[in-house]
Amino acid sequence: MTGARLAFSMLLRDWRAGELRVLALALVLAVGGVSSVAFFADRVRQSLTREAHQVLGADVLLTADHAWSAKWREEIAKRGLAGAESMSFVSMTRAGGEALLSAVKAVTPGYPLRGKLRAAPALNAADAETTEVPPPGTVWLDERLTAALKVGTGDTIELGGARFRVAAVLTLEPDRGVSFMNFAPRLMMNIRDLPATGLVQPGSRISYQLLAAGGREEIRQFEQWAAAQLSRGERMESLENARPEVRAGLDRAQSFLGLTAMLAVVLSSVAIALGTRRYTSRHLDGYAVMRCLGAGQPQLFALFAWEFCLLALAASLAGCALGFAVQNLVAWWLAALVPGSLPQPGPAPLLQGAATGFAVLLGFALPPLLQLKGVPALRVIRRDVGPPRQSALALYAFGFAAVFALLWWQAGDVKLGSYVFGGFAAAFVLFAAIGYGALRLIGRFGRTGSASWRYGLANLLRRPRANTVQIVALAVGLAAILLLTLIRADLLDSWRRRLPPDAPDRFLVNIQPDQRQPLAEFFAGNRVKQPETFPMVRARLVAINDRPVGAADYTDERAKRQIEREFNLTYLKDLPEGNKVTDGAWFTPQELTMGAMSVEFGIAERLGIRRGDRLEFVAAGQATFSAPVTSIRRLDWDSMRPNFFFIATPKLLQDFPASYVTSFRAPAGDAALTLRLSQAFPNITVIDVSFILRQLQIVMDQLIGAVQLVFLFALAAGVLVLYAALLATQDERTHEAAVMRALGASRAQVLGALRAEFAVLGLIAGLLGSVGATAIGWALATRVFQLEFIWNGWIWIAGPALGLACIVANAWAGARAALSRPPMAALRESA
């Protein structure tokens, strides 16, 4: 192991001499960036999953239309899981002269297992989290029920055959979904009081819930067991079918995090590629000397390979430690913003960080090391002989392969990985082509001005390859920084705008045609912004392309349920906001007269409907209608607007009896508005989604906070790329400045020439960076996140300005190094 020991000594010596600092820093930051993103993403993912479980109120939620047998409770206890139960049904609640249909939920202590209830001592009073459930003999009513029954805390209400004292106002229930079953106001009670009400009778429509929570592995096993045990009328709620609107937000956050981590990988790779390029070029002479001193090629290759492996190991360890520390800091900072603590991360990010360090370093360092083998020992006598020149593509093929593998791993999907890799590769090639072309143009035509200026411009052409590499690296670094600052803010704004603070929180259904005008007047009188109303016709899908369809035609449970139910169809001339046609085109004037239909993507997939199919529906009163499908739409399920699976042309449906549906935002603090609305329009059903909306906004704020913080790491990697790019040509420039000085150039002339050269490089790189950031931002917004892209004018000023600033700082530092010492010293060092 003398090789390893000598390699270790060489590593220490190189480190002490400052030869490895840039490379090690690049590597530590790369591993630190990737692992902190991975650590943090892991914790956020766990937290998001936990958050999502709050939506269920448990890790596993089992629902049945009959009471659960004892074996289920025993199994939960036997597996060491936490358990709770609830029963839900609809019943009349009475107080004084008032009576109202309410959604009753009777719960056991411990409910909910995930998430917290919030309750207030009185209507419109400040609420707080609670771990209690209503004690026996008491009930908690939500704001709507409290207002409608005109009761306060301490008053008595009647439910079935029993009387209860109102103990609190229930303000937040984590697991309350936007189901039409839940439109009635909530009454929550203790499950022990249920027999006294006499409401649980054979044949009563009651839903029985069994909740379980515990460790990840235990839950997974329990889910497996439960899935095999479920019988008729029993089902297990998954996150998928629980809350599509929360799911959409989580997916988007996951994509943001994943892409940020991928960006960090690419940026780190660029920094490391530049770092190893500099390292090997600085070690050419040392290699030749050692050959001359009698070291064999295999020995030297092993020596450098060991040194790089040790470096990768040390930097990976340091990077992982840094990543862990930083993500802890971030979690601590985030803790102040969001109540509740993030779960501890698992060990996978450590592996990911270390693997990234080794793959990127060895991928980019081994080929130049192999190239060192071609360095002739004769170089010690004749400096003009160097290693044989290889094309950059061959040299970095290994590195590219490593980056591709990492992207694939990070994306967890070969298609997305290829997409991102291909995008970056195309950007690199394009940047290189444009940069090279621009250099040649400027070199050819920009030959006027002072001697310094002309000399500087001539330099651009003298090293077109090296300068192009520098332009590409700078442009990539600048694009990343612009993307992560300006474009990121725009993307997040665009995301946040999908759920603005004034997003609708009440749905109104069953509005009769003649009520639309009085309803508009009611809104105007109550300071509510006029919402758009949509006609709604209920109809059942009976045939596709003249072939009758029914539950028997589908295997998917949801498809079976949906095909048996009536759908809510609407008819519109224009494509509603938040809808996007992905296949076909929106109704043409001809289709508007002939009759046509647009179908939502998800339901089309589930029911096997394609564009061009002819759908036949049966509406109320057995009237049938049919029309061809002319477009498939995707829509924002998290938009809080009425959304429709099927939209028809007005001509097709306008003669059918229709009711209208709308959504609006209730003014804050007006708990009685819904009550006044119900009194004025008794037939209209008010669905209150303020609970869910509030929760959704909390989730979204948490997600955006997390995403922003993860961005910082990629930003650091971007800055590092800039640094490495600038350092890449520093030796050469220092030498040139020394030669100029030796030939009698004044300080001003040396600086002038450097400024001319760097100004051009900086401007080209800056402009390319702006183009790159805008293109990536546009692609991310429209292709990945389905968000609206906002053009940012500042980027066109910020890019070139930032490019110039970097380059000027570098020119200043490089020139200072060259000018502050006698030219002989600089010349001798680089001889």
Next chain:
Amino acid sequence: MPESLQPIVQATGLSKVVSLVDGAPGARELAILQDIALEVMPGEAVAIVGASGSGKSTLLGLLAGLDTPSTGSVRLDGVDISGLDEDGRAALRARLLGFVFQSFQLLPALNALENVMLPLELSGAKGAADRAAQMLSRVGLAERLRHYPKTLSGGEQQRVALARAFVTQPKLLLADEPTGNLDAATGAGVIDLMFAMNAEARTTLLLVTHDEAIAGRCTRLVRLAAGRIVP
């Protein structure tokens, strides 16, 4: 043949021809060295002199096995190096040769002591640090062990290079214009030191120089002109 009577360097019919245009068929060729025959006996100090471009450094490179001849052969200590591959020649260099170069060729990332230790470490020799420190003290740099090349003067750097060349106790020292990068006074000091160490270690010396005064201190002089040895 007894060892002392066997030449340590023996070149026969040595030529080096390069094509002026890389790889082009029918390209013009340039003979840098032609039909060189040279024998150096153990203990000799031989100076190769000639004008710039006369082929001195090329000859040194061929004799050291750093380059391969177009025709002819080189035997080092009785071993025909044309029969060895690149790694075989490197192993032979490690066993036999010490080098001093015009541009010093110290590794910038290593301090003086480490530069001298390097050949010992590469051959896996024991006590590298002690032997290197002793050798540096012999060249008068005992106080400068931890200094990096860039903080040493040209003369000091060449003395470190001398220490590195002698630390492996080579049989043959090859020196390529060792004072080429030094002023006259410093150069003279380095040459004095080199001859003194050569005498102490009883090393054979093969020196390339264009300085007739330095050449005059050697036991034999080989003059090159236009790639040939001239009388």
